[in-house]
Amino acid sequence: xxxxxxxxxxxxxxxxxxCAGIQLKSKGIDTFTIFEKxxxxxxxxxxxxxPGAECDIPSALYSYSFERNPNWSxxxxxxxxxxxxxxxxxxxxxxxxxxxxxxxxxxxxFDEAKGLWTLTTSDGQAFEFDAIxxxxxxxxxxxxxxxxxxxxxxxxxxxxxxxxxxVDLAGKDVAVIGNAASAIQFIPQLQPQVKTLNVxxxxxxxxxxxxxxxxxxxxxxxxxALPFTLRFYRFLIWxxxxxxxxxLMQRKCPKWLRAKAEDQAKQYMHAHVxxxxxxxxxxxxxxxGAKRILFSDDYMPAIGQDNVHLTTDAxxxxxxxxxxxxSGNAINADVIVFATGFNTxxxxxxxxxxxxxxxxxxxxxxxNGAEAYLGIxxxxxxxxxxxxxxxxxxxxxxxxLMIEAQTKYILSCLSALxxxxxKWLDVREDAQRDYNTWLQGRMDDMxxxxxxxxxxxxxxKVTNNWVGRTTEYIKRTKKIDAEKYxxxxxxxx
Numbered sequence: 306x307x308x309x310x311x312x313x314x315x316x317x318x319x320x321x322x323x324c325a326g327i328q329l330k331s332k333g334i335d336t337f338t339i340f341e342k343x344x345x346x347x348x349x350x351x352x353x354x355x356p357g358a359e360c361d362i363p364s365a366l367y368s369y370s371f372e373r374n375p376n377w378s379x380x381x382x383x384x385x386x387x388x389x390x391x392x393x394x395x396x397x398x399x400x401x402x403x404x405x406x407x408x409x410x411x412x413x414x415f416d417e418a419k420g421l422w423t424l425t426t427s428d429g430q431a432f433e434f435d436a437i438x439x440x441x442x443x444x445x446x447x448x449x450x451x452x453x454x455x456x457x458x459x460x461x462x463x464x465x466x467x468x469x470x471x472v473d474l475a476g477k478d479v480a481v482i483g484n485a486a487s488a489i490q491f492i493p494q495l496q497p498q499v500k501t502l503n504v505x506x507x508x509x510x511x512x513x514x515x516x517x518x519x520x521x522x523x524x525x526x527x528x529x530a531l532p533f534t535l536r537f538y539r540f541l542i543w544x545x546x547x548x549x550x551x552x553l554m555q556r557k558c559p560k561w562l563r564a565k566a567e568d569q570a571k572q573y574m575h576a577h578v579x580x581x582x583x584x585x586x587x588x589x590x591x592x593x594g595a596k597r598i599l600f601s602d603d604y605m606p607a608i609g610q611d612n613v614h615l616t617t618d619a620x621x622x623x624x625x626x627x628x629x630x631x632s633g634n635a636i637n638a639d640v641i642v643f644a645t646g647f648n649t650x651x652x653x654x655x656x657x658x659x660x661x662x663x664x665x666x667x668x669x670x671x672x673n674g675a676e677a678y679l680g681i682x683x684x685x686x687x688x689x690x691x692x693x694x695x696x697x698x699x700x701x702x703x704x705x706l707m708i709e710a711q712t713k714y715i716l717s718c719l720s721a722l723x724x725x726x727x728k729w730l731d732v733r734e735d736a737q738r739d740y741n742t743w744l745q746g747r748m749d750d751m752x753x754x755x756x757x758x759x760x761x762x763x764x765x766k767v768t769n770n771w772v773g774r775t776t777e778y779i780k781r782t783k784k785i786d787a788e789k790y791x792x793x794x795x796x797x798x
């Protein structure tokens with residue numbers, strides 16, 4: 306690179322942004338700044354504080370490979386413990402001096418004459434960088450449906466990702482709109498304290514028990530004293546995902562294997578839900594793996610309780626006293642909670658990314674959905690690297706594996722710039738086109754397309770998920786293939 310130590314702007318201080326910062330430091334690069342819109346690091350684990358918030362990947366694998374933690378309290382850790390872990394990682398690796406908190410990035414623009422990116426924050430400040438790492442994540446932009454009469458509701462209402470902890474739910478009639486990954490975690494926390502809990506379900510979910518438990522003191526001691534035991538345990542969790550769960554995502558999954566997994570889910574449901582009407586509503590009408598498989602130990606026991614009412618009757622409108630359904634039923638509610646997920650398919654929003662010749666990234670994605678080369682680079686946006694970008698989400702394993710692979714690839718790109726003594730690299734248009742043609746062709750092998758509506762998709766195109774095992778992605782991102790890129794210096798003349 307023309308500059309001996311490249312200036313790098315990192316947007317976001319969640320798992321991805323912190324990983325990028327830690328690995329840059331490990332390579333002797335400390336000329337980077339991490340911009341974080343919140344008042345502390347943590348990303349989705351700072352944002353989501355709803356009761357029962359936790360990860361659906363065991364913590365031994367939902368953590369950095371270079372910062373294994375023998376002191377997790379449970380196999381599946383809750384939000385506060387994950388947030389503490391991330392803050393520990395930032396502190397231990399000296400990232401805090403590099404982090405600008407309460408600095409939301411609104412835009413970043415490439416100046417082809419200078420070969421630099423200008424990053425602009427919400428307070429009007431502008432910063433120049435040689436490269437940008439976009440680590441904004443996918444689960445931080447709450448999505449609330451546009452329901453008629455929403456403003457007329459007299460009681461408190463809020464999205465699960467913006468939980469209002471000042472609202473006392475004890476003895477209240479509570480309505481929950483949505484019934485997926487977040488809802489299955491907070492519903493068991495609400496059920497014992499509320500008077501009634503009306504759950505509005507758009508579609509059912511395949512669910513398996515987590516079999517969560519506390520770690521014993523001996524297990525914690527063993528992990529600390531003999532680190533190889535933690536590595537082996539991580540391997541076992543990875544193996545379950547890549548070898549046992551991934552086949553369920555494929556159309557060619559053996560019928561006996563899918564049937565066995567679906568039977569396990571049905572047995573778990575039947576053990577805790579006796580009401581035949583609830584069982585019918587809870588039973589999916591699509592193959593397991595076509596949508597996100599959920600894991601919970603306490604959701605089915607909670608949904609089976611008499612004060613929980615489950616319906617697929619669509620929400621038509623909100624009224625001052627509650628909800629009116631499409632069939633005309635009036636449901637009284639003191640509080641309404643939206644568990645309606647996130648806007649996951651924009652990837653860089655709300656930041657406006659402007660590349661060469663004035664092209665705007667989100668505008669390019671509007672018609673046909675997001676895409677990128679390896680989910681990391683996009684033609685026309687030199688030295689702009691995405692983490693957890695298009696088609697890098699997983700339905701079967703820990704996203705941290707993908708994040709570490711992407712970080713390694715970005716470091717390989719930066720090394721290529723330095724070795725060639727050039728200012729920028731830009732993935733070739735034909736390389737990106739060929740890659741995404743291959744990737745979408747592989748989608749025909751996956752089962753996600755059998756459902757018409759899931760957060761994996763945009764306009765019928767799967768834009769979020771990776772099509773293979775984590776091992777395949779890690780191999781593809783091991784190092785840059787220079788033939789796929791155009792290299793350039795500052796424009797002259």
